[in-house]
Amino acid sequence: MSPDRYLAELAGFLDSLTSLARQPDDVLSRSVPACPGWTLDQLFGHLGSIERWAAAVVRGGNYVEEPAPPAAGAAAWFIEGTAPFLEAMASVEPGAACWNFGPPPRTAGFWLRRQAHEHAIHLIDASQASGVAAPVPGAEFMLDGVDEVLAMFTPRQLRLKRMQPPEQAVAFHVSGFDVPGFEAPGAASWTVGSGPAAASVTAPLTDMYLGLWGRSNIKDTAIIDGDAALALRVLRGPLTP
Template sequence: MTALAHDRYCDEIAHQVEQLRAVVTSGADLSGTVPTCPDWSLEQLVRHTGGAFRWVELLVRTRAEEDIPEDRVPLIGGPEAKGDAAALDAWLAETGGMLVDALREAGPDAKVWSWAGICTAGFWARRMTHEITVHRADATLAAGLPYDVAPEVAADAIDEWLEIVEFVQRTEPDDPAGELRGPGRSIHLHATGGTAELSAERRGTGVPPAEGWEWVIELHEGGMRWRRGHEKATVVLRGPLTAVLLAFYRRLPLDSGEVEVLGERELLEFWLERATFG
């Protein structure tokens, strides 16, 4: 599947950082638990996201040929002061700028170590785009704020997630994703539009729906396979694109009312329990 252009990822990272900073400075309780990542507070979530950016920035800037331990990454944990929204915001702003600058300077084809065997700066531009795309959803939902994302970014995030599950199945035989096998079972993701809000109360006005996006995931004995398309399947997850994205990333409950499940719900639940990352 063709990914987005490198500059598009860089632009999106910069945009997402601005959006996440708006959550940090919104007055939201930084100590509050993030429902979709219950082991973290909102502040810990932001520090995790910024820390990942700091690590990748160092990888890309130094053209690393191997992994860099976290203890060698300056300020990976964020500002010393805890509960200080202004300090956290300043650190996040600096961090995002550093990463975008490093990625733009490197270009998509620069050789950089990665855990996925795709050793380019372009891999990291895409990975960090979707790292913050999903974690910003965690943050905004925790803060009780509306969330949306550009349709092409949401669709590419689903593509990347499916590629990660494929990779884990190939390289980590003991991972729960390895159980996603077996003939005759399939999942159809049917996203009905690109401007998907999470509830009727949050809907904007005057925004026409974008074209739909659809995926077919087949579970075979040798591993899962996927493609874009519209076909009959064992189970269908249907709804606005943003809602489908968040449900597929386990950020939105299947019974939220924002998505519809048709067919064998148990298969979709089986997938969601086993398609994990990190």
């Protein structure tokens, strides 16, 4: 996806999140189903922290510490930060050298992708906590998100020893989409681990995107072939932080 596309998606998610952040206190005090221990207000505090952190990184190009959210009133704090955050993202030169936690080359464009998916997933969380229908991103965006998890986050989890390396490889297949630019419309594949795949996990795109982030129970909807125990161990990961 292009930098402009990431920015447009991010701007749309921010608009929706800002509307949800303006809800009454009794709604903001609700629990977030996918984030145990967090209220909706605390979810907005997390987003406000992430946004200020990412904006500072792309402005300076170097690592900075993430600021802590306020103990109360985090939704209002989030709203205050959305405009400068989006301004910082809009000013990104995608090819410019910039610290990030992805694989080399480390450029500022990483943050456009990462923040678009960060906000997409947390918009789903905020919608669920608010009792409103959670939006479903477009197919190309979700496919990009699956790739971010399996090609960027999961190798990082393995590298940092946050996840036990699988003894054999597991293939992940997405079916049921048609996105221009892929060699075989209707299917896309990734592999976790080395060597020939001893198991495979196949799921529709929406189930795969949400399931890899723990927002749906992928093992209940996926088709698992081969060594099922191995596939389930890899799914437990954790594939993401």
